[in-house]
């Protein structure tokens with residue numbers, strides 16, 4: 001299939017401000033795409049070569065890309081760099097340069113999706129001393145034949161800056177419309193996607209007009225499922241009310257959530273956002289390999305330990321595990337512990353329909369049979385007595401936990417769902433001063449004085465699932481160290497867009513707008529009504545949205561969260577209502 005019309009649709013999507021128009025473009029694209037390449041198109045839209053969980057990284061550096069643009073167009077590296085300096089986007093630079101060259105080239109081989117894919121695959125696979133050279137050749141040969149617009153998107157893809165920002169929800173909507181003629185079928189598609197997170201394969205089945213065919217896609221070890229999420233509550237009584245009696249209280253550890261998959265001798269680990277993190281934790285892999293189990297899917301929190309005292313350390317210490325080299329050394333210096341909290345699959349059987357009590361019993365007996373010093377089942381009590389809970393909560397805090405998780409005893413495992421079946425109670429609940437929020441950065445003001453060259457303040461947003469929009473809730477300018485400012489600036493510069501992004505909803509004037517990508521944790525003392533901010537606009541009071549008072553960056557970038565996992569509007573409204581209630585007491 002020719003890439004040129006697809007590059008044009010990408011360009012249209014890039015320009016639009018409206019989610020509905022974006023979905024229309026996607027529907028057109030899907031209707032034009034033949035079965036044999038629909039899978040590739042879907043991955044391309046997700047900015048990948050295969051499902052994210054397979055962890056195939058293209059991620060080409062800017063330097064090499066600049067070299068390739070220079071080589072294919074016959075201009076110097078210096079010139080490309082200068083243009084890059086003034087335009088700020090290498091895709092645009094490639095497009096501009098190709099405009100001059102394209103008319104002069106007479107013989108060209110067509111750029112097809114198939115060709116792009118096989119080239120990208122070769123790039124991803126090439127390693128070793130010759131790899132830079134080989135990659136350069138491969139990219140130049142593509143660029144030699146590409147139209148200006150094709151060049152732009154080839155470069156954006158190679159750099160990992162395609163960022164059409166298409167939320168999976170929008171792709172799912174478009175698949176439902178294009179292949180089933182009915183948007184309501186999105187629900188069935190989403191349910192499948194929750195347990196079978198390869199949207200490419202889902203699209204292939206739908207492309208054959210076979211909605212029922214989705215039933216064959218079931219939970220499989222080595223393919224991550226979307227994690228079950230928790231609603232926030234402010235005190236244990238609220239949790240007990242929801243549960244109507246006894247409930248399981250568990251330590252809430254603050255580390256990295258992991259899905260552990262074992263299938264025969266293969267073990268893979270996946271993060272909360274379903275990325276493969278196996279290579280960061282070879283010690284866990286070794287331990288799980290020794291389990292006398294054929295296949296299983298476990299869920300756990302990994303936490304860092306102090307080398308000497310073996311006490312739980314702040315989650316930041318896990319950063320050492322993200323190193324590419326010398327991991328053996330790092331394992332020795334930075335020990336970790338795995339706290340298991342659920343089991344979803346065992347010996348060929350899907351356990352997600354079992355009640356939580358039954359899953360927990362299976363988890364405990366599995367852990368007992370496969371004893372290991374660095375793997376433990378998370379501490380739990382089952383109770384309805386406030387007195388027991390207070391003691392348990394205090395112990396949790398003393399042991400370095402972030403708070404408690406509450407789980408309804410009869411709850412099934414609902415992949416991808418955030419409901420009151422699981423609830424989180426953070427330790428701030430007993431001091432009314434602060435609450436934390438995970439917010440997506442949507443805009444910025446340029447810094448002045450000491451902050452010249454960085455951003456002075458960031459505009460942050462909550463996520464509203466109903467409208468798939470990011471709604472502004474506060475500007476934050478405090479809590480940043482110099483290092484944070486630099487780190488955040490460098491990360492955000494990849495997401496700059498010319499104008500307010502199509503699913504960003506804000507009335508404020510900003511110097512810079514971003515594709516919603518980066519999630520930061522913020523602490524704030526209070527939620528207030530605001531005529532300016534659009535968070536939950538009109539839902540609590542007519543003509544008012546909600547805003548955070550005295551927000552402060554906590555120092556934590558939530559790399560484990562996607563923007564759609566930010567604090568959402570219904571959570572915010574609940575917190576606001578509870579605050580109102582508390583203030584009346």
Ligand code: AMP
Nearest residue numbers: 250251252253256257301341378405424
């Ligand atoms: P939050 O990230 O604040 O939405 O809180 C939910 C997270 O708490 C989960 O995604 C897990 O990473 C983590 N967690 C820690 N302990 C537990 C536990 N016992 N059960 C479930 N999740 C836990």
